[in-house]
Amino acid sequence: MALIKYIEHNGTEHEVHVENGLSVMQGAVDNMVDGIVAECGGACSCATCHCYVDEAWFDKVGAAKEVEQDMIECAAESKPTSRLSCQIKVTDELDGLVVHLPESQY
Amino acid sequence: MTKQNCIIVGAGHAAAQLVTSLRQQGWEGAISVMGDEYFLPYHRPPLSKDYLSGRKSIDDILIRPPAVYEKARVRFGLGLRVEAINRTDKTVLLDDGESISYQKLVLTTGSHVRKLPVPGTDLPGVFYLRAIRDVEQIKGFIGHGKKAVIIGGGYIGLETAAVLKQLGMHVTVLEAMDRVLQRVTTEEISAFYTRVHMEEGIEIVTNAAVSSIEGGKNVQKAVCGDDQEFAADLIIIGIGISPATELAEAAGLDIDDGILVNEFARTSDPDILAAGDCTKHYNPIYDRHVRLESVQNAVDQATIAAGTICGKPKPYNALPWFWSDQFDIKLQIAGLSTGFDQVVVRGDMANGRSFAAFYLQEGRILAVDAINKPKEFMMGKQLITAKVEVDQAKLTDEAVPMKELLS
Numbered sequence: 158m159a160l161i162k163y164i165e166h167n168g169t170e171h172e173v174h175v176e177n178g179l180s181v182m183q184g185a186v187d188n189m190v191d192g193i194v195a196e197c198g199g200a201c202s203c204a205t206c207h208c209y210v211d212e213a214w215f216d217k218v219g220a221a222k223e224v225e226q227d228m229i230e231c232a233a234e235s236k237p238t239s240r241l242s243c244q245i246k247v248t249d250e251l252d253g254l255v256v257h258l259p260e261s262q263y
Numbered sequence: 264m265t266k267q268n269c270i271i272v273g274a275g276h277a278a279a280q281l282v283t284s285l286r287q288q289g290w291e292g293a294i295s296v297m298g299d300e301y302f303l304p305y306h307r308p309p310l311s312k313d314y315l316s317g318r319k320s321i322d323d324i325l326i327r328p329p330a331v332y333e334k335a336r337v338r339f340g341l342g343l344r345v346e347a348i349n350r351t352d353k354t355v356l357l358d359d360g361e362s363i364s365y366q367k368l369v370l371t372t373g374s375h376v377r378k379l380p381v382p383g384t385d386l387p388g389v390f391y392l393r394a395i396r397d398v399e400q401i402k403g404f405i406g407h408g409k410k411a412v413i414i415g416g417g418y419i420g421l422e423t424a425a426v427l428k429q430l431g432m433h434v435t436v437l438e439a440m441d442r443v444l445q446r447v448t449t450e451e452i453s454a455f456y457t458r459v460h461m462e463e464g465i466e467i468v469t470n471a472a473v474s475s476i477e478g479g480k481n482v483q484k485a486v487c488g489d490d491q492e493f494a495a496d497l498i499i500i501g502i503g504i505s506p507a508t509e510l511a512e513a514a515g516l517d518i519d520d521g522i523l524v525n526e527f528a529r530t531s532d533p534d535i536l537a538a539g540d541c542t543k544h545y546n547p548i549y550d551r552h553v554r555l556e557s558v559q560n561a562v563d564q565a566t567i568a569a570g571t572i573c574g575k576p577k578p579y580n581a582l583p584w585f586w587s588d589q590f591d592i593k594l595q596i597a598g599l600s601t602g603f604d605q606v607v608v609r610g611d612m613a614n615g616r617s618f619a620a621f622y623l624q625e626g627r628i629l630a631v632d633a634i635n636k637p638k639e640f641m642m643g644k645q646l647i648t649a650k651v652e653v654d655q656a657k658l659t660d661e662a663v664p665m666k667e668l669l670s
Binding site: 186187188189191194196197198200202203204224227228230231232233263 | 335559593640
């Protein structure tokens with residue numbers, strides 16, 4: 158279980174507990190966090206669950222794998238700390254994680 | 264004053280999006296979702312992929328867990344059908360005779376599978392693939408070394424063929440037209456998928472219109488014309504879907520191969536909205552009316568409908584996109600290719616399993632089919648909406664990063 162803070166583009170914050178093994182995307186969907194759309198349901202196909210991992214957490218979360226990296230690199234509003242939240246698995250180590258959400262997922 | 268009630272008919276992707284969007288955008292009244300399946304809204308694409316293969320369970324494919332609906336105060340009526348809409352009284356009539364009033368009604372009725380009009384489709388071992396219950400029954404007929412015949416070489420048919428092959432079955436795909444995927448894509452992509460499926464050991468037979476299905480206790484074969492027979496322990500029919508418009512039609516709403524809605528997801532009755540597969544709507548990017556069979560459309564149009572209901576209307580102008588996973592191939596499609604006058608390929612389409620086909624009209628990209636090419640898909644989306652004239656020399660040169668095409 159990890160407490161994750163999602164910060165929307167307009168500054169609205171959501172703090173939710175997410176079970177280990179779920180993705181950071183699922184944590185948002187399960188708690189009605191606006192700003193994560195997740196159309197493909199976690200298949201790494203759509204990039205509508207794009208987030209920016211807080212700088213303090215980026216190393217701990219780790220880097221994206223190849224397909225995800227390619228998607229992020231060419232996403233609108235891409236940043237060095239971009240990840241697809243469906244590809245980040247929640248563990249105890251991520252307790253306190255902070256992710257920022259982009260203005261748009263399109 | 265009586266409490267406001269928003270009734271949603273159909274419990275699929277659009278409904279799951281609507282209920283949370285309604286709450287996020289400020290709807291305070293009751294929300295009721297009526298569905299004819301005994302399941303909370305679930306992801307339908309995995310039915311022909313990870314759910315069929317057994318890699319995912321029902322819990323894994325629920326779009327949202329029950330707790331979300333509890334938090335959003337959503338009432339579900341599952342396993343029931345809405346028989347009629349009374350627009351004068353603003354009520355819907357359920358199949359058990361109960362009638363419920365609404366202030367706002369949203370039709371997210373989705374689509375029906377097209378039925379194959381030949382004898383024998385009711386034999387045990389013959390299925391369509393649209394719902395969880397279909398897959399649960401299909402699973403009883405899957406077996407290593409057994410024979411599966413897929414009728415219809417569309418995306419559902421090919422995805423299903425790939426999974427059944429991976430589960431050790433002998434798989435034959437029968438396509439009535441002269442190439443697979445004819446209705447949905449170009450000759451180039453059809454040729455690619457034909458090659459891949461043959462490389463994987465699947466038999467694809469084109470110009471094979473099934474005339475009957477035969478068997479005894481269980482299905483035994485599919486028959487095409489006079490002379491061709493294909494032995495089968497399992498037959499899956501995937502020959503397309505049609506929009507579920509009966510309810511809207513009987514209520515007198517405007518229909519044209521789908522429930523006609525405007526850019527705010529309103530039907531011809533201002534208190535009735537519709538979203539997803541069942542609708543036909545105007546797309547400003549392509550300047551024409553379209554009916555889309557996709558998760559993207561269900562989710563995005565549902566969000567638009569919620570905004571309209573909550574008095575915060577925003578016009579729908581999303582770029583359509585689709586995906587399909589078969590074997591090690593991730594296909595991502597952005598845009599609609601209808602009307603293209605040129606195909607530009609980036610990568611090796613003839614031999615490899617990684618390339619992108621861009622469909623151009625007067626030098627501008629209308630659509631892209633990206634096969635194991637996520638960058639081309641992502642940049643393709645931006646290039647389509649930007650409507651820029653692309654440099655074709657750069658587009659075909661894999662040494663030039665996709666990003667340079669937008670600058």
